[in-house]
Amino acid sequence: MKPLPPTLRTKKRYILAEIEPPGAGADQKDLYHAIANAVTSLFGDVRAAAISPAVISSGPDYVIVRCARGGEQDLRIALSTVTAVGDVRIVLRPRATSGTLYALRRRLPQERPAEPEQPQEVHFRGRLYDARRYQGQKVDVIEKGIKRQELLFLTQDDLEVV
Amino acid sequence: MTVADTCIHPYPAGDSSLRRMAVEAGELGFDTIVVPDGTPLISSGVRVIPAALIAEESVRAVSGQIKKRGNGQSLVMVNAGENGFNRAVLNLKGVHVLRNLHLTRKQSFDHICARLAADRGVAVDLDFYPVIHTTGRTRQRVLVRFGELIRIYSRYRFPLTLSSNARSVLDLRSVEEITLLCSLFGMEEDDVEAALSTVGDLLNPPGPVRVVP
Numbered sequence: 001m002k003p004l005p006p007t008l009r010t011k012k013r014y015i016l017a018e019i020e021p022p023g024a025g026a027d028q029k030d031l032y033h034a035i036a037n038a039v040t041s042l043f044g045d046v047r048a049a050a051i052s053p054a055v056i057s058s059g060p061d062y063v064i065v066r067c068a069r070g071g072e073q074d075l076r077i078a079l080s081t082v083t084a085v086g087d088v089r090i091v092l093r094p095r096a097t098s099g100t101l102y103a104l105r106r107r108l109p110q111e112r113p114a115e116p117e118q119p120q121e122v123h124f125r126g127r128l129y130d131a132r133r134y135q136g137q138k139v140d141v142i143e144k145g146i147k148r149q150e151l152l153f154l155t156q157d158d159l160e161v162v
Numbered sequence: 163m164t165v166a167d168t169c170i171h172p173y174p175a176g177d178s179s180l181r182r183m184a185v186e187a188g189e190l191g192f193d194t195i196v197v198p199d200g201t202p203l204i205s206s207g208v209r210v211i212p213a214a215l216i217a218e219e220s221v222r223a224v225s226g227q228i229k230k231r232g233n234g235q236s237l238v239m240v241n242a243g244e245n246g247f248n249r250a251v252l253n254l255k256g257v258h259v260l261r262n263l264h265l266t267r268k269q270s271f272d273h274i275c276a277r278l279a280a281d282r283g284v285a286v287d288l289d290f291y292p293v294i295h296t297t298g299r300t301r302q303r304v305l306v307r308f309g310e311l312i313r314i315y316s317r318y319r320f321p322l323t324l325s326s327n328a329r330s331v332l333d334l335r336s337v338e339e340i341t342l343l344c345s346l347f348g349m350e351e352d353d354v355e356a357a358l359s360t361v362g363d364l365l366n367p368p369g370p371v372r373v374v375p
Contacts, residue, residue: 020331020332021332041297041298041301042301042346073342073345076339076342077339077342077343077345077346080294080335080339080342080343081293081294081343083294083295083332083333089330089332090332091332091333091334093336093339094338094339136185137181137182137185137206138182138185150177151177152173152177152178152179153177153178153179153182153330153331153332154173154178154179154181154182155179155181155182155185157181158179158181158182
């Protein structure tokens with residue numbers, strides 16, 4: 001079958017979004033469902049069909065989403081209303097929009113942020129937590145235990161003060 | 163120019179410490195955050211302004227709370243109610259922000275309230291938490307309410323403030339994202355910029371020009 005000439009193909013736009021907290025373990029399929037649900041919930045089925053969101057690729061701290069040209073602004077709005085993927089609380093922060101995947105991949109940070117160090121045990125307000133340190137001052141701590149583990153977002157200074 | 167998130171709730175009300183909130187807010191383009199019952203300080207280059215959130219049902223109780231908690235350094239924010247309550251609150255000295263209007267009925271903030279707010283320099287707060295975290299009819303109601311407020315705002319130009327009501331760093335949104343979210347209910351980019359910079363003027367309102375000999 002002869003492929004469509006480029007002038008007749010639907011024009012696409014690609015959005016690079018950062019996933020926070022990094023390494024939240026969001027599956028690509030779950031990401032797609034979360035984004036598609038956010039678009040449909042905010043703009044309805046008709047507009048969602050016109051936007052046609054699709055997850056092209058994802059990593060521990062980024063996701064690239066494709067949409068039809070003209071739908072990029074609405075998709076960026078919908079991305080900011082994504083609050084969870086499955087049971088995992090995340091936030092998607094749109095960083096760049098491009099007409100080609102090649103141009104967008106060049107905008108991916110060349111140096112991947114350092115993987116969080118091995119969890120260390122820390123005490124905070126009388127409870128025992130596993131602490132994961134990220135770039136700069138940021139420290140995420142998760143309570144040690146089996147159920148109802150509390151996740152807190154702190155800085156190194158908070159732990160030192162305590 | 164101040165770029166402020168008018169209400170965030172750090173630990174223990176939320177799951178993120180004040181320092182972490184300040185770091186993230188700075189990265190997202192804010193230079194000021196307002197924290198209920200906080201202390202004035204600068205953390206990671208972000209100015210922290212304390213606020214007194216007042217949720218009372220009678221004007222007398224609101225007035226008492228303002229006397230007790232309004233110290234000149236705190237932003238006094240009062241939860242809105244019915245129309246008569248809102249008019250009375252807008253006339254009280256020391257009130258800076260009227261908030262939670264999306265939880266009230268349509269008639270609770272009319273053209274008289276708008277004119278009062280504009281004359282007395284009291285800001286109306288738009289809370290993005292329900293826009294981001296709710297779906298369906300609840301979000302639709304909030305968007306309609308905000309659309310109505312923006313329509314009145316375009317006529318009377320009373321001060322507006324924007325708040326995320328974030329209880330976690332994951333609830334914070336960048337200035338760009340907030341601008342996009344505001345487009346959902348017809349708020350222009352210039353108005354968003356003005357609303358983000360309102361907090362600085364609320365605590366230091368421009369006074370009459372004085373000639374100093």
